[in-house]
Amino acid sequence: MTKQVYTISDAAAEAGVSIDEIKDAINGGILPAELSQNVGDFIIKQADLIAYIRLVKGKEPSSETNLKRVLIIDDEFNFANLMKLELERGKQIEAKTATYGKDGLLLAKRFKPDIVLIDFMLPDITGDKVLEELRSMQQSKNVKVLVYSAHTEEAVRQVPNLEQRLSELGADEFISKSSGMKPLVAKIYKDLGLEMNVTKK
Numbered sequence: 001m002t003k004q005v006y007t008i009s010d011a012a013a014e015a016g017v018s019i020d021e022i023k024d025a026i027n028g029g030i031l032p033a034e035l036s037q038n039v040g041d042f043i044i045k046q047a048d049l050i051a052y053i054r055l056v057k058g059k060e061p062s063s064e065t066n067l068k069r070v071l072i073i074d075d076e077f078n079f080a081n082l083m084k085l086e087l088e089r090g091k092q093i094e095a096k097t098a099t100y101g102k103d104g105l106l107l108a109k110r111f112k113p114d115i116v117l118i119d120f121m122l123p124d125i126t127g128d129k130v131l132e133e134l135r136s137m138q139q140s141k142n143v144k145v146l147v148y149s150a151h152t153e154e155a156v157r158q159v160p161n162l163e164q165r166l167s168e169l170g171a172d173e174f175i176s177k178s179s180g181m182k183p184l185v186a187k188i189y190k191d192l193g194l195e196m197n198v199t200k201k
Contacts, residue, residue: 003046004045004046005043005044005045005046006043006044006045006046006049007041007042007043007044008022008023008026008033008041008042008044011031011044011049011052014049014053015049015052015053015056017056021056021106021109022044024106025052025056025106026042026044028102028106029102030052030055030100030102030103030106031044031048031049031052032044032045032048033048055103055106055107056106056107056109056110067091067092067093067094068092068093068094068114068115068192068194069093069094069095069096069111069112069113069114069115070087070093070094070095070096070113070114070115070116070117070188070192071095071096071097071098071104071107071108071111071113071115071116071117072084072095072096072097072098072117073097073098073100073101073103073104073116073117073118073119073122073127073130074097074098074099074117074118074119074122075099075100075119075121075122075123076119077099079177079181080097080099081097082181083095083097083117083181083184083185084096084097086181086182086185087185087188090189090194090196090197092189092192092194092197093188093189093192093194096111096113099123100122100123100124101118101122101124101125101126101127101129101130101133102124102125104116104118104130105130105133105134105137108134108137108140108143109137109139112139113143114143114144114192115143115144115145115146115188115191115192116134116140116143116144116145116146117146117147117148117184117188118130118131118134118145118146118147118148119147119148119149119177120147120148120149120174121149127147127149127166128147128165128166128169131145131147131166131169131170131171132169134170135169135170141170144172144191145170145171145172146171146172146173146174146175146184146187146188147166147171147173147174147175148174148175148176148177148184149174149176149177172191175187
């Protein structure tokens with residue numbers, strides 16, 4: 001990347017995404033940009049574009065690999081990363097994480113997960129909004145989605161009849177985090193049709 005600043009069309013070409021995806025990222029606050037009066041277009045700094053590319057593109061899933069893909073959308077950094085490590089331990093799953101709902105939606109377009117885990121209480125939008133947007137994407141209509149929360153009572157206060165609403169939006173299950181990580185990991189393996197390899201060194 002040799003340019004210091006990019007227009008929307010230049011940024012889309014550099015990132016290998018559509019102009020609409022760049023616009024969505026700007027409007028969603030994911031990709032910082034400034035409106036330039038001189039060119040009548042948004043101007044994106046090189047460093048911000050690089051960060052965006054790393055976020056939504058990262059390592060593209062290889063067409064040659066048979067790894068199952070799991071997307072974890074959760075703002076609890078430690079939980080999400082421990083979950084990623086546990087899922088990838090058996091070398092049958094590739095997992096990616098996103099802290100914000102909107103970041104997760106952008107990542108889902110690129111990563112094409114087999115299962116999406118959504119924490120209901122996110123910093124930007126609630127899990128039902130993420131689910132609704134996810135199901136509106138053609139490629140994600142049949143993806144298995146598990147919504148969970150460590151604060152189920154607070155979640156229910158925010159959205160009355162929460163479980164019914166999630167079911168109507170296409171969630172496969174609503175789970176409490178209080179049950180712990182191991183049962184959730186085991187469930188994901190089962191839903192993906194995989195066997196957990198429990199080995200002792």
